Amino acid sequence: MSYAISVRELKDRLDKGDKVFLLDVREPHEYSMAKIEGSVLIPLGTLPTSLDQLNPADEIVALCHRGMRSADAVGFLLQQGFSNVKNLVGGIDAWSLEIDPEVPRYR
Template sequence: MFEQGIHLSPETYRDLDGTVQRLDVREPWEYDLARIPGAVLIPLGELADRVGELDPSRPVAAYCHHGTRSLYALRFLQGAGFKDLAHLAGGIDAYSRMDPTVPRY
C-alpha cells in the first residue's frame, strides 16, 4: 500500500482508508492534549509488550509528536514481521498545522 516510501504527508495521512491501522506511539498525557481520530494509542515504551494488539497482515501508519518515535516504532514493527509500514512525517505537529481542529502543543 505504501509504495511511495514510509514518510506520509499530513494530507496523505488524513486520507488513509479504513484498512490502515493508525498507531499513536505518544504518551497518554500527549494523547489527552491532541489526537488524530481512529488511532490506537500504544506508547513506544509499551509497544514490545502490546504488539499483539496490531494485525501484521494490515498496513500500519504510526505517528508521534514530531516523527522520531514513530520511526523507532516502524523499526521495531519491521523486526516483528510487519511489512506494510509508514509514518506521519513531522508527526501530529505537522498534522495540526494542516488541520486546525487538532490542537498544537
C-alpha cells in the same frame, strides 16, 4: 519501498475510506491533549509487549508528536516482521498545521 507518509497523503487516504490502522506511540498525557480521530494509543515504551494488539496484515501508520518516536516504532515493527508500516512525517504537529487546526498544538 518508502516507509513514510505525509499528512496530506494520509488525509486523502482516510477521506477515500482506505483501511489504515493509526498507531499513536506518544504518552497518554500527550494523547489526551491532541489526537487524530480513530487512532489507537500504544506508547512506544510498551510496544514490544503490545504486539498482540496489532495485525501484521493491516497497513499501520505510526505517529507521534513530530515523527521521531514513530520512526523508531516503524523500525522496530519492521524488525518484528511487520511489512506494511509507515511513519507519519511531522507527526500530530504537522497534522494540526496542515490538515486540522482544531487539533491543539503543544510543546
